[in-house]
Amino acid sequence: MKPVKKITKARDIKKAYLEFFKSKNHKIIDSASLIPENDPTVLFTTAGMHPLVPFLVGQQHPLGKRVANVQKCLRTGDIDEVGDTTHHTFFEMMGNWSFGDYFKKEAIEMSFEFLTKVLGIPISHFAVTCFKGDNDAPCDEESAKVWLGLGVPEERIAYLDKKDNWWGPAGETGPCGPDTEMFVWVGKEDPPKIYDFENGMWVEIWNDVFMAYDKTKEGKYLPLKQKNVDTGLGLERVTSILQGFDDNYRTELFWPIIENIEKLTKKKYGQKNDQHYINKGEQCWVDVRKKMRVIADHLRATVFILGDERAITPSNVDQGYILRRFIRRTIRNIRVLGVIIEKVDLLPFIKQIIEMYQEDYPLLGDKKDFIINEVSKEQTKFIRTLEKGLNKFENIASGKESNHEKISGQDAFLLFQSFGFPIEMTIELANERKIEVDVKSFNEEYEKHQELSRKGAEKKFKGGLSDASEETTKLHTATHLLGEALNNVLKEDIKQRGSNITPERLRFDFNFDRKLTSEELKAVEEEVNKVIEAEMEIVRAEMHLKEALDLGACGEFGAKYPEIVSVYTIGKNVKKGLDIYSKEICMGPHVNNTKELVKFKIKKEQSSSSGVRRIKAVLVKE
Numbered sequence: 001m002k003p004v005k006k007i008t009k010a011r012d013i014k015k016a017y018l019e020f021f022k023s024k025n026h027k028i029i030d031s032a033s034l035i036p037e038n039d040p041t042v043l044f045t046t047a048g049m050h051p052l053v054p055f056l057v058g059q060q061h062p063l064g065k066r067v068a069n070v071q072k073c074l075r076t077g078d079i080d081e082v083g084d085t086t087h088h089t090f091f092e093m094m095g096n097w098s099f100g101d102y103f104k105k106e107a108i109e110m111s112f113e114f115l116t117k118v119l120g121i122p123i124s125h126f127a128v129t130c131f132k133g134d135n136d137a138p139c140d141e142e143s144a145k146v147w148l149g150l151g152v153p154e155e156r157i158a159y160l161d162k163k164d165n166w167w168g169p170a171g172e173t174g175p176c177g178p179d180t181e182m183f184v185w186v187g188k189e190d191p192p193k194i195y196d197f198e199n200g201m202w203v204e205i206w207n208d209v210f211m212a213y214d215k216t217k218e219g220k221y222l223p224l225k226q227k228n229v230d231t232g233l234g235l236e237r238v239t240s241i242l243q244g245f246d247d248n249y250r251t252e253l254f255w256p257i258i259e260n261i262e263k264l265t266k267k268k269y270g271q272k273n274d275q276h277y278i279n280k281g282e283q284c285w286v287d288v289r290k291k292m293r294v295i296a297d298h299l300r301a302t303v304f305i306l307g308d309e310r311a312i313t314p315s316n317v318d319q320g321y322i323l324r325r326f327i328r329r330t331i332r333n334i335r336v337l338g339v340i341i342e343k344v345d346l347l348p349f350i351k352q353i354i355e356m357y358q359e360d361y362p363l364l365g366d367k368k369d370f371i372i373n374e375v376s377k378e379q380t381k382f383i384r385t386l387e388k389g390l391n392k393f394e395n396i397a398s399g400k401e402s403n404h405e406k407i408s409g410q411d412a413f414l415l416f417q418s419f420g421f422p423i424e425m426t427i428e429l430a431n432e433r434k435i436e437v438d439v440k441s442f443n444e445e446y447e448k449h450q451e452l453s454r455k456g457a458e459k460k461f462k463g464g465l466s467d468a469s470e471e472t473t474k475l476h477t478a479t480h481l482l483g484e485a486l487n488n489v490l491k492e493d494i495k496q497r498g499s500n501i502t503p504e505r506l507r508f509d510f511n512f513d514r515k516l517t518s519e520e521l522k523a524v525e526e527e528v529n530k531v532i533e534a535e536m537e538i539v540r541a542e543m544h545l546k547e548a549l550d551l552g553a554c555g556e557f558g559a560k561y562p563e564i565v566s567v568y569t570i571g572k573n574v575k576k577g578l579d580i581y582s583k584e585i586c587m588g589p590h591v592n593n594t595k596e597l598v599k600f601k602i603k604k605e606q607s608s609s610s611g612v613r614r615i616k617a618v619l620v621k622e
Contacts, residue, residue, distance in 0.1 A: 006120060006242075007118070007119060007120075007242065008239070008242045008243050009239075009252065010235055010236075010239045010251065010252060010253055011359075011360065013094075013119070013235060013238055013239060013242070014070050014092070014094065014235060014360075016118055016119075017068075017070070017094045017114065017233070018068060018069075018070070018094075020110075020113075020114050020118055021066075021068035021096050021110075022068070024066070024096075024110055025066055026066040026067055026068040026096055027063035027064055027066065027067050027068075027562070028067070028068055028069060029063065029067050029068070029069045029562050030069065030560040030561075030562070031069060031070060031071045031072045031560070032045060032050070032051035032071065032072075032560070033045065033051075033072075033308055033309045033310045034072050034073075034074050034304060034305060034308045034310075035308060035309075035310040035312060035319060035498060036050050036051070037051070037498075037499060037556070037587075043076060043318055043319050043322060044073070044074040044075070044076065044305075044319065044322075045071065045072065045073055045074065046073055046074065046075045047071070047073060047093060047095075047230075047232060048069060048071035048073070048093050048094075048095035048097075048230075048232060049095070049097070049230045051071075051587070052067075052097060052230075053174075053175075054587055054588050054589050055097075055099045056097075056099065056175050056211060056226075056228050056230070057174065057175060057226075058225070058226050059587075059588050059589055060099075060542075061099055062542045062562060062564040062565050062566050063562050063563070063564050065098060065099045065100060065101035066096070066097070066098055066099075066101055066102075067096070067097050067099075068094075068095065068096040068097070069094075069095060070092050070093070070094050070095075070235065071092070071093045071094075071095060072090070072092060072304060072308075072361075073090070073091050073092070073093045074089055074090045074091075074301060074304070074305070075089060075091075076089065076322050079322075079325070079329075082293065082294055082297050082298075083287070083290035083291070083293045083294045083297075084290075084293075085240075085246060085247040085248060085249070085293075086203065086236075086237055086240075086248055088236060088248070088297050088300075088301075089297055089298065089301045089326070090297070090300050090301035090304050090305075091234055091235065091236050092234070092235040092236070093232050093233065093234055093235070094232075094233040094234075094235060094238075095230070095231050095232050095233065096110070096229070096231050097228065097229060097230055097231070098228055098229035099226065099228055100226035100227060100228060102229060103210065103227055103229060104140075104142050104143050104146060104180075104208075104210055104229075105142075105146050107208050107210070107229045107231065108143060108146045108147065108150070108180065108208060109146070109150065111182065111206055111208055111231065112147075112150050115182065115205070115206065119238070119242060121184055121205075121241075121242075123151055123152065124191065125184055125185040125191055126152060126156065126182070126183070126184060126185075127152070127156040127157070127158070127182075127183045127184075127185070127191075127195035127202055128147050128152060128156065128157055128158075128180055128181065128182050128183065128195075129157070129158045129159070129160050129164065129165055129180065129181045129183070129197060130143045130144045130147075130157060130158075130159050130160075130165060130178070130180050131143075131159070131160070131161075131162075131165040131166060131178030131179065131180075132159035132160055132161055132165070133159075134161065134162060136162075136213070136221040137177075137178060137212075137213060137221060139159065140159075140165075140178045140180065140210075143178075143180045143208075143210075144157050144159075147180070155193060155194045155195065156194070156195045157195070158195055158197050160197065164181075164197070165178055165179055165180070165181065166178055166179065167179045167207070167209040167211075167230070168209070168211065168215075169215050172215075172217070173214075173215050173216060173217055173469075174214065174215060175211040175213070175214060175224060175228065176211060176213050176214075176215050176221070177209060177210045177211040177212040177213050177224075178209075178210055178212070179207050179208060179209040179210065180207075180208050180210075181204050181206070181207045181208075182204070182205050182206040182207070182208075183195070183197075183202040183203060183204050183205065184202070184203055184205045184241050185201055185202055185203075186201055186202075186203050186241060186246050187201035203237065203241065204237075205233065205234075205237060205238060205241060206231065206232070206233045207231060207232050207233075208229065208231045209229065209230040209231065209232075210227070210228075210229060211224060211227060211228040211229070211230060212224055212227050235253075236248045236251070236253055236254075239251045239252075239253060249269075249292075249293050249296060254293075254296050254297075254300075256352065256356065257295075257296040257299060257300070257349060257352065257353065257356075258292055258293075258296055260348065260349060260352060261292050261295055261296065261334075261337075261349075262292075264334065264339060264343075265292075265334065265337040265338060265339055266338070267288050267292075267337055267338070268288070269288070269289055269292050270289070286336055286337065288337065291333045291336060291337055292337075294329070294330075294333050295330050295333050295334060298326040298327075298329055298330045298333075299326075299330055299346065299349045299350065299353060300353055301326050302323065302326045302327055302330070302346075302350070302375065303350055303353045303354060303357070303364065303371060304357075304361075304364075305319065305322075305323045305326075306323070306367065306370065306371040306374050306375070307354070307361070307363055307364040307367045307370075307371050308363075309363065309560070310497060310498050311497055311498075311609070311612065312609075313374055313609050313610065314327060314374065314377075314378045315609060320609065324378060327346070327375060327378045327379065327382070328378075328382050328420050330346060331344050331346070331379065331382055331383075332420065341383055341386055342383075344379075344383070345379070346375055346379055347372055347375060347376060347379075350371060350372055350375050351368075351372065354368050354371065382420060385419055385420055386419065386420065386421075388419060389415055389418070389419025389420065389421050390429075392414075392415060392418075392419060393415060393421070393426070393429055396411050396415075397429070397430065397433050397435055405435075405436075406430075406435055406436035406437060406438055407426065407430050407435060407436070407437045407438065408438050408441060409438045409439070409440065409441020409442035409443070409444060409445050410441070410445060412426050412437055412438070412439075412441075412442040412445075413442055413445035413446060416442075416446070423437070423439065423442055427439070469503055471503035471504070471619075472501050472502070472503055473589050473590065473591060474591055474596060474597050474619055475501045475503075475505070475506040475619060476501055476506075476588075476589065476590060477538065477590045477591050477594070477596075477597065478506055478528070478597055478600055478617065478619060479496075479499050479501070479506050479508050480568070480570070480582060480584055480586070480590075481528045481531050481532070481570070481581075481582075481594070481597075481600070482506070482508050482524070482528055482600075482615065482617065483496055483508065483510065484570075484581065484582040485524045485527040485528050485531075486510060486512075486524055488527060489520055489523045489524045489527060490512065490516075490520065492512070494510050494511065494512065495510065495511050495556075496508065496509065496510055496556050497509040497510055497511055497608070497612050498608075504618065505603070505616055505617065505618045506616070506617050506618070507614060507615070507616050508614070508615045508616075508617070509608045509612050509613070509614050510612070510613055510614075510615075511611060511612060511613075512611075512612070512613045513611050515605070515607070515613070516605050516613065521602055521605055524602065525600060525601065525602045525617075528600040529599060529600050531570070531581055531594050532594045532595065532597045532598070532599065532600060533595075534594065535593055535594060535595040536570050536571045536581055536593065536594045537570075537571070537592070537593055538568055538569070538570050538590050538591060538592055538593060538594065539568070539569045540566055540567070540568050540588065540590070541566070541567050541569070542564055542565070542566055542567075543564070543565065543567060544563060544564060544565075545561050545562070545563055545564070545565050545585075548565050548567045548585055551567070551583065552583055553567045553583045553584055553585050554582070554583065554584045554585065555584070555585040556585075561585055565585045566585070566586060566587065566588060567583060567584070567585055567586075568583070568584055568586050568588065568590055569582075569583045570582045570583075570594065597619050598619060598620065598621050599619065599620050599621070600617060600618075600619060600620075601617060601618055601619075601620050602615055602616075602617045603616045603617055603618055604616040
C-alpha cells in the first residue's frame with residue numbers, strides 16, 4: 001500500500017491532502033484568520049473547527065455538508081513546554097469536516113485510505129485508540145469495529161477515557177464527543193505487537209472527532225440532532241514522520257531557520273548541553289538544542305501573527321501580549337546562547353521566514369514591511385528595557401535597594417517581570433559580583449505568577465460565540481449594526497479590525513485615528529437603537545461571492561471568503577416601508593428581527609492599538 005510517488009515534502013503533503021478530499025466531494029475552503037472572530041474562549045485559532053462552529057451547531061454552510069482545508073493555528077497553553085521534538089506554538093492543521101453528513105465509518109475509512117494508500121504508511125506501524133465509555137457516553141465499539149474491518153489487529157486498539165479520547169466542547173457548553181486517534185511507530189526497531197499508549201515511539205498523527213453530544217450548562221451530555229465529524233492532522237508532525245525524523249525541527253519547515261541560528265550563535269544544534277555559566281562553583285548547563293527550537297518556533301509564530309489578516313501588534317494585553325512575549329523570549333534565548341545583546345538582530349530571520357512561506361501565504365509578502373517594522377520597534381524597545389534592567393540590577397546588587405547578602409527570589413522575579421531578565425542572566429551577572437541568587441525562591445515566585453495567570457485566563461475566557469446561545473447571537477447582530485452606524489456617523493470608511501463577544505457584552509475594534517467625542521458616541525448609540533426600534537427584518541441568502549460584491553455587500557477587512565457565501569440583509573420590510581439598512585457577508589448566526597435586541601448601550605470607547613479604536617457595548621432590557 002505505497003503511493004505511486006512517495007510524498008515527503010510539506011507542500012506536497014498539503015496538496016495531496018486537499019486533492020484527496022476534493023475527490024471525496026469535499027469543498028476546499030481557505031484558512032481563516034489566526035485571530036478568532038467573536039470567540040473569547042481562546043486568544044488564537046487553536047484548531048480548524050473554531051471558524052466553523054456555527055455550522056457545527058446547525059447553520060447551513062454555503063458550500064454544503066463537506067469541507068476541508070489547511071488551517072493556520074496557534075496554541076499558547078504550552079509556551080513553556082515548547083522545545084521538545086514535536087510541540088509548536090504556530091502550526092498548520094489539515095482537517096476535513098462533515099456537517100450532518102457522513103459519520104464514524106466513512107470518516108475512519110477516508111483517514112485510513114489517505115494514510116496508508118496516499119502517504120504509504122504501512123499498517124504494520126499503525127495503532128489506534130477509542131473512547132472506553134463512562135456515565136456520559138458508552139464505549140465506542142462502533143469505531144473499533146470499523147478499524148478491525150480495515151485490518152488493524154485487536155492488540156493495536158486501545159480504549160482510553162475522556163482525558164485522552166474525548167473532544168470538546170470549545171467553551172463551557174456546546175458540541176462535543178468521542179474521538180479515535182491514529183498513531184504511527186517512529187522507532188528504529190520493529191514496532192511491538194501490542195500497542196502501549198505510554199510508549200513515546202508511538203506518535204499521534206491524526207484525530208477523528210465524532211460530535212454526537214451537546215453539553216448543557218448543567219453538565220449533561222444530550223444527543224445532538226446534527227452529528228458532525230471534525231478531524232485534525234498536523235502538517236509538521238506528518239512531514240517529520242514521512243521524512244524519517246524523530247524531530248520536527250529537522251524538516252524543511254524549520255531546518256533553514258536552525259542553520260541560521262547556528263551561524264549567529266556559533267553553536268551546533270547537535271549539542272545537547274553547553275556550559276554557559278558557573279554560580280558559586282556549581283556548573284550550570286544550557287540545552288542548546290532546546291533553545292534553538294524555541295527560537296525557531298517563536299520566530300515563525302511572530303511572522304504569522306504579524307502577517308495575519310487581522311492587525312495585531314505587540315502590546316500588554318491579549319494577543320498583543322503573546323506576540324510581545326514571543327519576540328522578547330526569542331531575544332533572551334539568543335542572549336542565553338552567548339550572543340551579546342548589541343549583536344542580536346531578529347530581522348534577517350524574519351525576512352527568511354517570510355521568504356519560506358509567502359508562496360503558500362501571499363499575505364506575508366504583502367505585509368512584509370509592516371512585519372519587519374513591528375519586530376524592529378519591539379526589538380529596539382526590549383534592548384532599551386534590558387539597559388534599564390541592568391541599572392536596576394546594579395542598585396540591587398550594590399545594596400542600594402536591598403540589604404540582602406544575596407539576590408532574593410523577589411528581586412530576581414522583579415528583574416524578570418519588569419525588565420525581561422531571564423533567571424540565567426541574573427545569575428550570570430550576580431556571579432561577576434560573587435553574589436548568590438536565591439533560585440528556589442525565584443521559582444516559587446514564578447509558579448505563583450503562573451498560577452494567577454492561569455486562573456485569570458480561565459475567568460476571562462469563558463462563554464463565547466462557540467456556545468451559540470441566544471445572548472451571543474443577539475450581540476453578534478449588534479456588532480453589525482454598530483459597524484454600520486459608525487460609518488454613517490463618522491463619515492469615513494470604517495472597517496472592523498476584530499471583535500470579541502461574551503454572553504454579557506460585545507467588543508468591537510475598528511480603524512480610526514482619534515478618540516470619539518461624546519456627541520459622536522451618542523449619535524452612534526442613537527442610530528443603533530433607531531434600527532432596533534424600527535423592527536427591521538434580517539434575511540439570509542446564499543450567493544456567489546462576486547454576485548454579493550456586485551450587490552454592494554460588505555465584508556470584513558482582510559477576510560477570505562469561499563466561492564459561495566451567506567449574505568445577511570438588514571431592513572427591506574415592504575409592509576413597513578423600510579429600506580435596506582445594511583448588506584453584509586457573514587458566517588452568522590443572527591437574530592431574525594432587530595426588535596429582538598431591545599436596547600443597545602455603549603459602555604466604553606478606548607484605544608486598542610495604533611490607529612485602532614475599541615468600543616464595548618451591551619444590550620439591556622427596558
